[in-house]
Amino acid sequence: EAGVAQSPRYKIIEKRQSVAFWCNPISGHATLYWYQQILGQGPKLLIQFQNNGVVDDSQLPKDRFSAERLKGVDSTLKIQPAKLEDSAVYLCASSLKGSLGIQYFGAGTRLSVL
Amino acid sequence: RKEVEQDPGPFNVPEGATVAFNCTYSNSASQSFFWYRQDCRKEPKLLMSVYSSGNEDGRFTAQLNRASQYISLLIRDSKLSDSATYLCVVNGGFKTIFGAGTRLFVKA
Numbered sequence: 594e595a596g597v598a599q600s601p602r603y604k605i606i607e608k609r610q611s612v613a614f615w616c617n618p619i620s621g622h623a624t625l626y627w628y629q630q631i632l633g634q635g636p637k638l639l640i641q642f643q644n645n646g647v648v649d650d651s652q653l654p655k656d657r658f659s660a661e662r663l664k665g666v667d668s669t670l671k672i673q674p675a676k677l678e679d680s681a682v683y684l685c686a687s688s689l690k691g692s693l694g695i696q697y698f699g700a701g702t703r704l705s706v707l
Numbered sequence: 708r709k710e711v712e713q714d715p716g717p718f719n720v721p722e723g724a725t726v727a728f729n730c731t732y733s734n735s736a737s738q739s740f741f742w743y744r745q746d747c748r749k750e751p752k753l754l755m756s757v758y759s760s761g762n763e764d765g766r767f768t769a770q771l772n773r774a775s776q777y778i779s780l781l782i783r784d785s786k787l788s789d790s791a792t793y794l795c796v797v798n799g800g801f802k803t804i805f806g807a808g809t810r811l812f813v814k815a
Contacts, residue, residue, distance in 0.1 A: 625759070635711075635794055635805035636751065649802060685752060693739045693798050698750035 595619065597699035600613045605666050611673035624648075625659055626665045626696060627670050628684040636684055637678070642668065643653030675706045708733055710796050716810035724785045728809045730795030731777045737799040740771055740782050745792045745808065746785070785813045808813075 598617040606612050620623050623644050623687040630635035637660065645665040653660070659675070663666040672679055682703050686696040713730045720726050720739040740757035749792075754763065757769040757778050779798075782789055790813045795806035 628805075631806075635807045639803070641803070651786070671805055695741065695753050696796075696803070698752070700750050 596649070597687055599683075599687055599699035599702055601702055602700065603703050603705075605707065606675055607707050608677055609641055611670045611671065612675055613669050613702065614683050614685075614704075616668045616670070616685030616699060618668075618685070618698055619689075621690050622687035623665070624688045624690075624694070625668050626686040626688075627668070628686065630682045630684055632681075639670070648665075653676055671684040672704075675704075677706050680704055680706045710734060711795055711804045711806040713793075713795050713806035714808050716792075716808075717812055718809065719812045719814065720785055720812055722785055722787060722815055724813075725781065725783050726811065727786060728780045728793055728795075728811075729777055730779070730797075730806050731775075732795075732804075733776070733796045734797070734799045734802075735761075735773075735776060737776075737797045739798040740778050740780075740798040741798075742767075742769055743775050743794040743796055743805075745794055747791075749807075751794055782811075785811075787815060789813050 625637045625642045630636045639653045640660045641648040643664045645662045660670045682701040684701045685699045688694040688696045742754040744754045745749040747753040757771045761770045766783045770779045792808040794808045
């Protein structure tokens with residue numbers, strides 16, 4: 594069974610530029626998550642989708658971050674404009690049973706903002 | 708107080724040692740609990756779910772104490788390959804919270 598796919602694996606941009614990340618969850622998983630993991634910290638949930646609806650985006654900095662999951666399958670996360678403090682690994686995860694279920698993670702996108 | 712707090716690391720132990728990690732959570736309505744393992748520069752992967760009755764998987768034992776709102780992970784007979792960061796995860800309804808992780812180094 595294919596796992597969670599993410600791209601790109603690495604991205605280097607300058608501050609104030611924009612960037613987008615893509616995620617394709619495990620087939621059949623209705624719940625999709627985006628996390629931000631800063632070095633030395635645990636993953637922080639940015640947004641959670643159930644199918645194509647948003648369940649929780651309380652920690653998403655909405656002035657610069659946006660995410661969509663238009664057809665209830667793959668998803669994109671965008672940052673515009675990027676700040677230095679956005680340097681982190683952005684992890685996508687999916688689960689079969691919503692928030693109470695096991696989450697499977699993609700390999701992540703490592704973002705460096707210079 | 709953080710919603711999920713873990714023992715500060717790192718833990719440095721010799722091979723064969725027994726090591727225990729604790730994790731406390733603040734939301735008494737939390738419903739499901741997990742331990743994930745994260746290797747350096749890799750994604751988190753499920754180690755085990757945590758049940759009220761306690762559960763064991765080989766050298767790993769997880770316990771949940773709802774009254775005191777903490778979960779624990781015990782690793783027996785530590786191996787070099789157990790070196791990683793262990794993340795406590797608490798789910799309460801629609802909200803998933805990861806702890807900051809506890810770093811474990813197992814040395815020969």
